[in-house]
């Protein structure tokens with residue numbers, strides 16, 4: 001290798017491959033700029049031009065490596081020993097160089113399965129897989145109950161929107177895509193009746209990171225700890241009870257943290273997937289609508305997650321030892337953030353995605369890759385597919401109320417989704433009532449609270465307020 005020593009002590013491989021500069025010495029540029037908010041793809045391309053597949057960036061005052069290359073992303077994701085998670089592996093943090101008030105601290109310092117490394121991780125992940133299985137295995141009654149519940153929740157929300165009139169305008173994000181997964185999360189968590197609704201509203205406040213986010217987080221964690229205590233005493237057919245059965249050593253705090261993780265992932269990411277899929281169907285070619293009526297919702301969703309992954313940047317991993325990646329040597333303990341959004345735009349991946357083909361590739365990274373990929377892919381896809389399916393069945397017309405390029409997006413260091421989804425709708429006329437002697441359709445009456453309970457719930461009052469506002 002031909003090397004040249006730069007004035008600042010850096011060592012560059014003149015064959016065009018390696019720069020041995022330390023992360024901090026590269027004075028990385030802030031990632032989360034106005035440009036990133038509005039056109040993240042341009043930011044990724046600029047970084048790729050300048051640095052190649054791995055770029056130094058500044059994340060709200062903390063330097064990190066962003067992995068933009070598809071091949072490099074796979075290398076990191078598939079090698080959990082070489083690139084473990086776990087904040088204890090972060091050199092700058094151990095040396096006290098991560099500010100105590102770093103804005104990302106609160107979300108990363110909650111030590112649950114998504115963030116955790118070390119010996120505790122494996123048994124926890126195994127327990128997650130076991131606890132999710134009943135909801136994801138189509139042979140299990142729980143999976144059918146879940147589907148029936150999602151259908152019923154979607155119908156409830158659509159009926160509520162319809163109270164604003166048979167035709168009208170609605171914000172499908174606030175009135176459908178966001179509440180639907182929250183209601184599903186409440187079902188998974190086994191909150192009795194609508195009792196979880198206040199907690200769900202608090203989850204919303206936490207995700208929106210407004211001024212009331214901090215007290216909301218405290219209340220939410222307290223409610224989840226109470227729920228955990230109830231499930232410990234009286235296990236039910238729900239996720240917390242299944243997780244405890246698979247991992248009896250979890251204490252109440254640990255269980256509450258895992259429930260928080262489930263609530264966050266379900267409500268935010270699934271909501272984004274629902275909204276993005278709706279936009280794709282409404283604004284896409286006739287083929288997309290046709291494929292929906294041909295029952296190819298899953299295929300449409302696969303395209304959507306590939307083009308617009310809800311989780312754009314993954315939580316950090318750390319180099320176990322000095323390791324070359326892209327044009328740089330990543331030092332042991334340096335944080336590395338894999339960007340699925342940037343990796344999907346890498347020409348190596350993008351040029352191999354057949355644009356015209358009816359079946360899109362599954363080689364994308366939207367659900368992660370390697371041993372730490374998403375354990376809830378089936379569940380999340382089912383919820384989104386059932387929800388989107390009901391929308392297009394119950395509305396005979398759905399059109400965007402804004403040009404697609406003017407829809408407002410919200411970005412965080414981790415996710416990207418629509419802030420609102422204004423649509424003009426027309427409800428389809430209701431199907432005729434079944435004859436009285438027809439067998440009753442399967443309804444999840446044990447999971448859908450009776451209407452009077454709904455009226456009293458804070459989530460419902462909020463949603464009802466949105467209808468009036470929309471008129």
Ligand code: HEM
Pocket residue numbers: 113114115125128261262265266269270273305309310311314315365366367368369371372373374375376377379380
């Ligand atoms: C559209 C919805 C979702 C998307 C796009 C998504 C995507 C992902 C991705 C990309 C990862 C890997 C992150 C990494 O490697 O750092 C992940 C991990 C994970 N997801 Fe999901 N997810 C979704 C929904 C859910 C839901 C609903 C749950 C829970 C019910 C869930 C539970 C998890 C867990 C526990 C992990 C951590 C796995 C581990 O580290 O071993 N996800 N998800």
